[in-house]
Amino acid sequence: MFSFIARRIGTILLTMLCLTLVVFFLVNLEPNLKKLAISQTEMHTPADQLESWLVNHGYRQNFFLRYGQWLGVLPKHPITDPATGKTTQRFSFCNDPTEPKFSGVLQGDFGCSTKFKTTVAAKLFPALGATGLLMFWVLAVMVPISLLIGILAGMREGSRTDRTLSVASIASTATPEYVSGVIFTVIFASWLGWLNGSAASASQGITFYNFTLPVITLAIYGIGYIARMTRASMVEVMTQQYIRTARLKGLSFSSVVIKHALRNALIAPFTVIMLQFPWLLTGVVIVEVMFRYQGFGYTLVEAAGNNDIDLLLGCSLVSVFIVLITQLISDVGYAFLNPRIRVQ
C-alpha cells in the first residue's frame, strides 16, 4: 500500500513537471510575449521599446534557464544596468531579489503576477479559498440530491419513478453550465426577481440571495451523472442473492434497501464523486465568469487573457494537482471501502 502511494506520488510529480513545461512553452511563444509586453507598457510603444522591455525583464533569456529559475533549481538574477552595473528588482511590486538567489516554486515562491501587480501567492490563495467555499456548497447540494435520485431510481428498476428520474438525469447531463446558468438567471433573476444574477457581492459575504444561482448552476450538471452511476450500482446490488434472501426472510422493502443495499451501492458513486472534480474545475471557470465571482476560475481567465506567465503557471499547477490528487484519493478510498479490491 505504501509503495503504491509513493509510486503514484512520483507519477504525479513527473506529470506536473511535464505539464508546467508545456504550459511554460506555450506562454512563451513569440506572439504571447508580444502581448505581454504590449499590455505592460504604455499605449503605442514602438517595437524596439517593447523588445527592450522584454530584454530588461529577463524574458529574452534562454528558455530552459528561465524554466529552471521558475522551478527554483537555478538562481533568479535581478536586472543589471549594463552601464552602471547597478542592480534593480525585476518587478518592484513583489519584492524580487536584488542579488542572485534561488527563489522558485521549490522554495515556495510562485513568482510575480504582472496583471494584478502582486505576488502570485497573494492573488492565488485567496481566490482558491473563495472557490473552495463555492465547491463546498456545490458538493453539499449535489451529493445528497444525486444519491437520493440514484437510489430512488435504482431501487425498482424499470418502474415509472425509474424512467422519469433517468430521463431527468439525462437531461441534466445534457445541460452545460453556460446553458443552465442563462436559463436560471432568466427564470429566477429576470422574471421572478428572487435571486441575484451576479455573485460579485459574494466576496464580502455569501447570502442565499447572491450565492444560490452559482451553486445550483454548477451542481445541476454533476447531479445527472452521479445519479446515473448510483442508479447503475443500485440496480446491480438489488439483483444480488443476499437482497433476495433478506426479502425472503420477511424484512420489509424499506429496511432491505436501507440496511442491506445502500452500503454496498454507495461504493461506486464515491469514486464517481471524486472523479467529478476535474469536471467541476471547468464548470467553476464558466460559473465564476458568468456570475462575476472572484475565485480561482476568474483568476485563471484573467491570467490567460493577459498572458500573465507566473500566475498562469501557478493556476495550472494547482488545477493539475487537484485533478491528480483526487484520482489518487478515489483509488485508495475505493480499496478501503471495498475489501475485495487490492491496491498494487
Add this chain to the structure above:
Amino acid sequence: MQTEYISAFDVVIGVLWRFWPVWVALILVMGTSFTYKKRLGLYGQLFDSGVGIAGVFICLFWLFTAIFASTISPFDPLAQVSVMKDTLPGAVEPASKLVYYFGGDKLARDVFSRMVYGSQIVLIIAPAATGFALMVGITLGLPAGYYGGKIDTLLSFLANLVLAFPVILLFYLLVTPGIMDTPIPYAMAGLFFLFPIIFFCVLFWTRYKNRPDRLYILLGITLVVGGWIYAGLVFDRDPLHIVHIDPNQLNIFVAVVFASSPGVFRIVRGLTMDIKTRDYVAAAQTRGESPWYIMLWEILPNARGPLIVDACLRIGYTTILLGTLGYFGLGLAPESPDWGTAIKDASRLLRSFIHPALPPTIALMSFVLGLNLLADSLREQSMKD
C-alpha cells in the same frame, strides 16, 4: 415608426411553417425506418423504445435543419437591419414584410436565422472532430492494449497528461489568436489528420495483402482521397478548391480533437485488454495472423458496441466544448452565429433583454439531449444481446 408585431400564436405557427423541409424529410426518413425497422439491425431496434425514437427524432431534426438552413431561415444570419434592433419576438421587418420570429439581437440580426445557421457550424465541426478523435484514439489505443509493456506505459502517460489538463486552460493556451502565427496548429493538424490515412491503409493492407488486385485499388483510393483532403485541410492547397477550412476553424478543430482523443484512447485500450483474452483472438494467433490483422479485424469489430455509444456521447460532449469555446470568445469569429457565441452575447444583456438568449440555449440543450437519449437507448439495446 412603430414596429408591427404578430401575435404569439402566429409566431408558433410561423416557426413551425418555416421548418417545413425538415418536417417533410423527417416524415420520410422516420416513416421508412419505422416500416422496415426489423431489417435495419441496431438502428432499427432504436425504434422499439420511446427514448430511442425521441433521440433519433431530435438528432435528425437538427441534422435536417443544418442541411436546409438556407431554406428555413428568412434572413441572412449576419445581416443587420437597424430598425429591428432589440425587437421582441414576432416583429415584422418593414422592407420585406418577413417576420423576426424570435426577435432581434443587440446588433439587429434575426435571432431565429442565427439559431438555424448556428446548427450548421455545430453539426459540421462536432461530428467531424469526434471522427478524427476516434481515429487517433483507435489507432493508438489498439497497440497500447494489445502489446502492453513499454508502448502502453508511454502512451498512457501521454494520455493522462492531456486528461490532467483542465479543458478550459488547454483551450486558452491552444486557441488564442496569437498561436495562429506559429506553426503549432498546423503541425498538430498535420499529425492528427495523418491518423485516418494510416488507419485505412493498415486496415486494407492487413486484409488484402495476398490479393494485390483488390489491395492496390483500395490503397490507391485511400491515398488519393486522403491526400486530397489532407492537402486541403492542413496546407489549404486543395488543387480543386473544394476542401477548405479557415485558419481559426482549423485551430478549434485541432484543439477539440486533441482534447477528446485521450478519452477514446483509454476506452479502446481497456476494451482491447478485455477482448484479447477471448478464444477467437487466440484462434487467430494460432492461425499465424499478424498482430495488426488481429487488432483491426478481430478485436475492433467486437468492440464496436461500446464505441458507438461512446461516439454518440462524445459528439454531445464536443458540442458542449464548442459552446464553451464560443462562450469564452475563443477561436470562432465574433459575429459567427454558432450557439456558444450567441449565448455569450445574449447572457451579457440578460438584465434588459432575455429573448436572444433562449433560442440558442434551448437549441444546444436539445441537441445534446437528443444525442444522450440516443446513446442511452443504444446502450440498452446492446445490453439485451
